[in-house]
Amino acid sequence: xxxxxxxxxxxxxxxxxxxxxxxxxxxxxxxxxxxxxxxxxxxxxxxxxxxxxxxxxxxxxxxxxxxxxxxxxxxxxxxxxxxxxxxxxxxxxxxxxxxxxxxxxxxxxxxxxxxxxxxxxxxxxxxxxxxxxxxxxxxxxxxxxxxxxxxxxxxxxxxxxxxxxxxxxxxxxxxxxxxxxxxxxxxxxxxxxxxxxxxxxxxxxxxxxxxxxxxxxxxxxxxxxxxxxxxxxxxxxxxxxxxxxxxxxxxxxxxxxxxxxxxxxxxxxxxxxxxxxxxxxxxxxxxxxxxxxxxxxxxxxxxxxxxxxxxxxxxxxxxxxxxxxxxxxxxxxxxxxxxxxxxxxxxxxxxxxxxxxxxxxxxxxxxxxxxxxxxxxxxxxxxxxxxxxxxxxxxxxxxxxxxxxxxxxxxxxxxxxxxxxxxxxxxxxxxxxxxxxxxxxxxxxxxxxxxxxxxxxxxxxxxxxxxxxxxxxxxxxxxxxxxxxxxxxxxxxxxxxxxxxxxxxx
Numbered sequence: 001x002x003x004x005x006x007x008x009x010x011x012x013x014x015x016x017x018x019x020x021x022x023x024x025x026x027x028x029x030x031x032x033x034x035x036x037x038x039x040x041x042x043x044x045x046x047x048x049x050x051x052x053x054x055x056x057x058x059x060x061x062x063x064x065x066x067x068x069x070x071x072x073x074x075x076x077x078x079x080x081x082x083x084x085x086x087x088x089x090x091x092x093x094x095x096x097x098x099x100x101x102x103x104x105x106x107x108x109x110x111x112x113x114x115x116x117x118x119x120x121x122x123x124x125x126x127x128x129x130x131x132x133x134x135x136x137x138x139x140x141x142x143x144x145x146x147x148x149x150x151x152x153x154x155x156x157x158x159x160x161x162x163x164x165x166x167x168x169x170x171x172x173x174x175x176x177x178x179x180x181x182x183x184x185x186x187x188x189x190x191x192x193x194x195x196x197x198x199x200x201x202x203x204x205x206x207x208x209x210x211x212x213x214x215x216x217x218x219x220x221x222x223x224x225x226x227x228x229x230x231x232x233x234x235x236x237x238x239x240x241x242x243x244x245x246x247x248x249x250x251x252x253x254x255x256x257x258x259x260x261x262x263x264x265x266x267x268x269x270x271x272x273x274x275x276x277x278x279x280x281x282x283x284x285x286x287x288x289x290x291x292x293x294x295x296x297x298x299x300x301x302x303x304x305x306x307x308x309x310x311x312x313x314x315x316x317x318x319x320x321x322x323x324x325x326x327x328x329x330x331x332x333x334x335x336x337x338x339x340x341x342x343x344x345x346x347x348x349x350x351x352x353x354x355x356x357x358x359x360x361x362x363x364x365x366x367x368x369x370x371x372x373x374x375x376x377x378x379x380x381x382x383x384x385x386x387x388x389x390x391x392x393x394x395x396x397x398x399x400x401x402x403x404x405x406x407x408x409x410x411x412x413x414x415x416x417x418x419x420x421x422x423x424x425x426x427x428x429x430x431x432x433x434x435x436x437x438x439x440x441x442x443x444x445x446x447x448x449x450x451x452x453x454x455x456x457x458x459x460x461x462x463x464x465x466x467x468x469x470x471x472x473x474x475x476x477x478x479x480x481x482x483x484x485x486x487x488x489x490x491x492x493x494x495x496x497x498x499x500x501x502x503x504x505x506x
Contacts, residue, residue, distance in 0.1 A: 028380075028387035031075060033057070033066040041068030046216055049483050051371035054078070055400035064384050070221025074393040077383075078400040080407060080431035085383050086375070086396060087431070087438040095441055096376040098393045101219040101226055102212050102237035106245065111297035114305065117378070118440065124289060125298065126444065132278045133184060133302070134444050139451065142184050143347055146452060149180045150459050151344070156193045157464060161497040166469035169318055170492035173311040173456065174203050180452060181306040185275040185299060186251050201243065202303075207488065209240040210308050214484035241300065248296045255280060309369035309486050310449050314456055316367040317359060319493050320414045322466055323474045327416060331355055335462045336500070345458045347451060353458060358416035360453055361433065364402075364426060366414060368435040369486045371399035375441070398434055399487070407432050426450075464497040 034057050036042050046069075047053045054076045058065060063079030077083050086094055096117040099109045109115045113125040132138070153176045160167040175191040182190040191202055212233045219226035219234070229235055255276055279295045321328040334355045339345055350356070373396040381388040388394060403411045409418070424430045427446065428438035436443040443449075460466075468474065480490040 028382060028385075030066040030073070030389070031064045031384075031386040032061045033068075034061065036068045039070070040221075041070060043069050043216065043221055049481065050216065051397060051399040051483065051487070054372075054395070054397055055403070058397070058400060064386055066386075069216075069393075070218075071223065072221060072393055073389060073391075074395060075377075075383075075388050076395050076397055078397045079404065080401055082384060083396050083398075083401065083434065083438070084431040086388075086394060087373075087428075087434075090381045090383065091439045093379050093381045094375045094377055094388075094394055095439070096378050097441065098374045098376045100213055100215070100233075101217045101229070102209075102233045105234055105238040105241050106297075108241065108297060108300065111294055112301050113298065114301050117376075121289070125294075128279075128282060128290070129298070129302075129444060132275050134448060136447070139448055145183050146180055146455055147347070149176050149183070150455050152176070152179075153456065154459050154463050157460065157497050158499075161464060161499055164496065166494040166496045168492055168494050170311070170315050170489065171203060173314045174207075174307060176456060177307040177311040177314075177452060178202060178206075178303070181303055183274075185302060187274045187276075188251075190247070202247075205240045205243050206304055206308050209237060210304060210486050211482060211484035211488070212236050212240075214486070244300055244303070245296050248299050251276065252280070252292065252295065305443070306445060306448065310452050312486050312488055313360075313363055313367065313369050313449075314453055315489055315493050317363040317453070317457055318460070318466070318495065319477065319479065319489060320363060320366070321359070321461075322468060322493075322495060323477055323479075324414055325474065327359070327414065328461065328466065331359055331416075332461050332465070332500075335458050339462055345455065345462050347455060350451075350454045350458065353454075354420060355416060356454060356458055356461075358419035359457065360450065361419045361424070361426060362414060362416040364435040365408070365433055366402060367487060368398045368402060370435070370437075371483070371487050372397055373434070373437050396434070396437075401432065401434070460497075463500060465500055466495045466497060469494055469496050 034042055034045060037044070045053060045057075045067075054065075054067070055078060057067075058076065058078035063077065063082040065076050065078075067074040067076065077086050097115050099115045103109045103112070103115060113122065113129060116122050116125075153172060156172065157167055172193060175193055178191045179189045182188060215233070217233055218230045219228070259277075259280070276295075276299075279290075279298065282290050283292060283295065321331065334353055335345070338349055338352045375394040375396070377388050377390055377392045377394055379390050401407065405411050424433055426433050426435055428434055428436065428442045431438065436446045436449075468477065478491040482488040482490045
């Protein structure tokens, strides 16, 4: 594109933007916000960690503020009261979601239960997801599966323990989460703990997809430039999704062949039913509403949402506990007292571990998997007397709410004890802590995430003590972040497991 043409487009864009601003002025005033540059607005002020940048701005401009991001108007919400008004009072007007350009790869934004707006089809997909996987009955039915995968993780960690070597916790936790999901969906392990395994391609594909999909993108700020894919992020997302879809298609084809063969040779034999079988049955019953393509997009949602977010949260929890040895000792004391000397952690033990539950909540407060909850206004909305115009991007900064000194005492400190003294939940009704969102767009996998996180953490803390490798002291641990759709630890946690001390009878 020639320089003169770019200049003319820029002038035209500024004119259209200012004209739109003038036309909307009669509907009310936008929330306050930082000064903006011509054309680009506040884009360059976001930096590499937008959740931190907008949190800093909110201290000056208040709990609801506006930004101009190229052509787009964004409204950022940073307090529990304002979040409640947005996500509860005006839930219907703010139930749609914004999505970044990479999510357009393979039209994922048109098929994903995470990103499509509320509609009959969205309600059908959510009902299908609950019916096949996330209902309390289904979660109880696969309890044995979670137990088996956690036992495998403990066995692998024990091998590192015997060798005195550090284990890459990010990858180990990812493999565990991934195999819990893959067995529930496909009745097979799709990942292994071996360092030279091709399963790490899944890890890299999922993590990289989450990273590039969450970063600011020129095509989002200037839609007329979208077709150029200037940052190459849609191309990268296409490669990631293509790699995953290829694997999904192989499983679908194999399962379809097996069903045909079984129908011909063993018509009266019942096959092993997993989520894929249930989805294939649904497709055959109602192909117009639920297609093979829908299956692949749902599998993608489940693998991404059910592995990356959970494993990342567990890594943050272990990192915080290693940084605070006294908190780890307190947790281990509780767990070992409940389980006994030579026992195995069971899911039925988890309700007896209030301090462990407090650790999970405190981790989600400080390190929410999704730091910015994205929404989109489908009509003009008034919040705290300010206009949130139609089609504005709305971000609820749960990261900032979790670190607000007016909401939390000593907000920057990892103190699980606060949740022993304060009755607060994470199920979307207490807006001081909404890591899974709130309302009808709340993450439906909250129960499964909590069960997995609690079981894994309890088992790792029960069976081992932990230290950092190469003499690194906990105070010097790198706790920096990588921003994406999920908030990853920039430097993966590598820790050395130590066999727990055995009590000696007198």
